[in-house]
Amino acid sequence: MTTKLLMGNEAFAHAALEAGVRVVAGYPGTPSSELVETVAKLHAEGAAQGVHVEWSTNEKAALELAAGASHAGARVLFTCKQVGLNVASDALMSLNYVGTNGGTVLFVADDPGPISSQTEQDTRRFASFAKVPVLDPATPDQGFAMMQVAFDLSERYHTPVIVRPTTRVCHASTFFDVADTTEARPVPEEGFQKDPKWVIFPRRAYQGHGEINERLVKIADDFSTDPAFEQFNPVFTGGMTREMPQIGIMAGGVSAAYVREALAIVEDAASAAGVLIPAYRFMQVGTPYPFPEKAAAVFARGLRSVVVVEELDSVLEDEMLKLAAKIALDSAKTLGEDIAPALLEVLGRYTGHMPDRGENTIDDIALRLAKLLLSERYAQAADDDSRNAIEAVFATLEEAASGTRFAELNASLPVRPPVLCPGCPHRGSFYAIKRALGKQPAVMCGDIGCYTLGNAQPLDAVDTCLCMGAGITMAQGLAVAEPHKKQVAFVGDSTFFASGLTGIANAVYNGHDITVAVLDNATTAMTGSQPHPGTGVTLMGEKRKPIDIEGVLRALGVECIERANPLDLRECEAAAKRAIEFEGPSALLLVSPCIQLVKPSPAVTVDTETCTGCKKCITEIGCPAIGFDPAARGPRSKERGQVFVDASQCNGCNLCTQVCPFGSLIEGGCRD
Ligand code: SF4
Ligand code: SF4
Incomplete structure (x- = not known):
């Protein structure tokens, strides 16, 4: 073992390898990409033996590949960012019904903010929709531990298991003790066994649904009582601990780590002002689905209110509202009609006590918790001195939360809007196509990649952007709705393979009059220059024949294909004009490598x-x-x-x- 300073995602790769993972497949996307890259790096160094790692063409391909290996008994790991799970969801929904054999872990990184995504969707919600257990780490250390037990949980119940860190957990660094070398668990000798359960007929789906429901009850129980999992749902008390706590704080994901720090800040501010913090009880929920209801009920016992702190969606808040209703019903049944039932008030995003979007911050949580903890004491304060002391606590925390302490520092930082790099070939592509379009009415449909930045001034060349591959198909809808306009769809080379092909086939099949501009910069640039089927090299370093984009376009039936270098404006504009003037689906292949891949030329x-x-x-x-x-x-x-x-x-x-x-x-x- 060696102690190493590792980023969360790097550590999660080590954890999976130490758990004996045999197959790792994913599609790049911030904040998840470093995990797969770390596995590949360790494999290349000879430290991770027996593992197969790949960037698949898209998330659906990756999950289906992982499912196949799992059927044979291999431990498998699938990785993506939150929106990538949308692409893989078709496979996931059915895979859960079919069930798994080798431990099957889905590492899905969420992006509150969002910092580099098109949605603030919550994978915990997706997990409950797909009826798949999810583990939600508060810190990189906890994520490391969760990655390892996730394989055991998957094998115990033959279910896929999601581990869902958020950006700050993925990208925070700390020290880990990691194995110097790892060996993938061999696939069991018997390998894939023929079994009717692997074939998802409606009858099997009906049975599978019952099995899922039964195992979720058991898993929820494990999350409350099995030490392997209940360690992720710790409870502690704070404040005036000689009192019985009446206020509870529940938090999930990185917010649980924030709450711990925020409570320390509140206690410091209160102690400086001579104010006593009432007793409170805190619970982290690191296993949000299926909800560990038994553990939560013990936590809630005797509490008058619980405030829930989480990011993205109100997943824990919903669960606590359900639990509060059950508590009230049970106590009404037990106590009879004449005695008021036990009522548990649930506070959080629905009640406006917590922000309903974006990332949480420690200072903001500290202020909100202080107000919740001290509001009653303030209202009941016997004299001005007591009130003033509590106001002093609020003032200290308000100053921190408002950011005024750092206002001067922030003001001196330059504003850096996202922009295409100097020398980016996409700049030439957008400029030349706009010149080729001239004054004719047109809509330019963008896509997911660096080239979404083509919407910024002065290029102003991206009018729509929805999701991977959507530019090509949206352009077709626009062409049907507004045939008097020209529609140009932009797609990058990696996105072309990931999600562009079906849209192009649709344009050819239905004869839509659009021009697809393929911006081929020979890499998946936005997520860190990962290889893809057009680059001719795999993540494991093997050389393959690159899949020729022009050949694919031709094979799909695109008759007009123009090719140009986007850094040669005259050539590019002329090629764009020819493609745009063509009636029917046409393609414009603009080929120039990303500047990250080539040595710069002398500056002008x-x-x-x-x-x-x-x-x-x-x-x-x-x-x-x-x-x-x-x-x-x-x-x-x-x-x-x-x-x-x-x-x-x-x-x-x-x-x-x-x-x-x-x-x-x-x-x-x-x-x-
Ligand atoms: S030559 Fe230099 S300054 Fe001119 S567009 Fe290219 S990167 Fe920018
Ligand atoms: S270099 Fe000078 S003359 Fe040329 S476009 Fe820029 S500002 Fe105008």
Whole structure:
């Protein structure tokens, strides 16, 4: 064993390998990608033996592959981000009915905020919809432990199990003791056994549904009572612990870690002001589905109210509302009509006590908890001194929560809106296509990838963006609804393989008049340059024949396919015109590697003798390496000021040299 400083996702990879995982498959997506990459790295170094790891074409392909290996008895791990589970959901829903053999763990990373996603969906909710158990770590350490027991749980009940960390858990780093080498568990000798249960007929689905319902009851019980799992649902008391607590705090995921820190902050602020915090009871729910109701009922015993702290959806709050109703009903039955039943008030997002979207923060939770804990004491305060002391606690916490302490620091930080990199070939693609369209009415349908950033000014070339592959099919709907307009759909090379093919087949089959611009930069750039079927190399380093996008388009029946280099504006615009003018589905293949993959060329320089300060290079293509100096003077710019090029950012793509009407941007830093 070695102690290593690891990011959560790296540690989860170690945990899965130590659990003997044999097959790891996923599709990249922030905040989940590092797990698969770590497995691949450890395999390449010889530290992870016997494991197969791959980036699959999309999440559905990955989960189905994992299901096949599990049927044969292998321990398998599937990874994706939260929206990736939508793609894999078709497989997941049925897989749960069919059941699993080898331990089957789905690592699905949620993204509160959202920081890099199109939705704030909650995988805990998806788990309950699919009737699949879910573990929800508060910290990287807890995620490490959960990854390992998830395989055991899966094998105990033949169910897929989801481990659902959120961004902060995935990307926080801490020290872990990890094995120096791991060996994948061999597939059992008997391998895949023929069995009618593996074939999902309606009759089998009916039986499977019953099995799911029965095992969920047992799993909920395990989550409350089995030490292997109840460790993830700890309870402690705080405040004036000699009192019986009447207030409960329940939290899940990273919010549980925030609440622990927030309570320490509240207690410090109260102690500084000489205020006593009433007794409270805290429970973390690390196994939100099936809800550990027995453990929660013990936690709630004697409480008057429970405040629920969670991100994304009101999953725990819903469960506590159900539990509160059961408690009231049970006590009414026991006590009879003349005595008021025990009532448990549930506070949280529905009641406005907690934020209903975005990420929670420790300071904000501290303020909200302080108000809940001290409001009654404030109302009942015997004198002004007591009231003033409590107000002092609130004031301290309010200052922290409002961010005023850091206002000066924040003000000095530059605002950095998301923007295409300097030298990004997508900039040329968008610019050339817009020029090719000219004034004709058009809708430009974007997709998921770096190129979504084409919607920013001045390019302003992405009018829609829905989900992976949707640009191609949405363009077809728009073409049907508005045939007088031209529809151009943008899709990246990785998304082309992940989710673009069916849309293109649909366009050909139904004869939709759209142009699909495939922005082929030879990688999955947005998520960290992962390989894909068009790159000719697998994650395990094997060389494969790259799947030729042009060949695929032709095989799908696209008759008009134009090809150009997006950094050659004249060539690109001419090719775009030909594709756009074609009646029926056409394709425009724009090929130039992502700048992360190639050595930069020398930076361009500005000829201050000829620059007029017209700013066309800024207002037309918006490269962040070009700035404007209003104080610069030249014979042609006079008082207008001139542009400058930040050589540390410029990668010498020479797009701007083709845009400047006066030849004032000099390629390679010198004149011909
Ligand atoms: S470099 Fe060319 S386009 Fe840019 S401001 Fe100067 S003259 Fe105008
Ligand atoms: S050559 Fe021009 S467009 Fe390309 S990165 Fe440099 S400044 Fe930007």
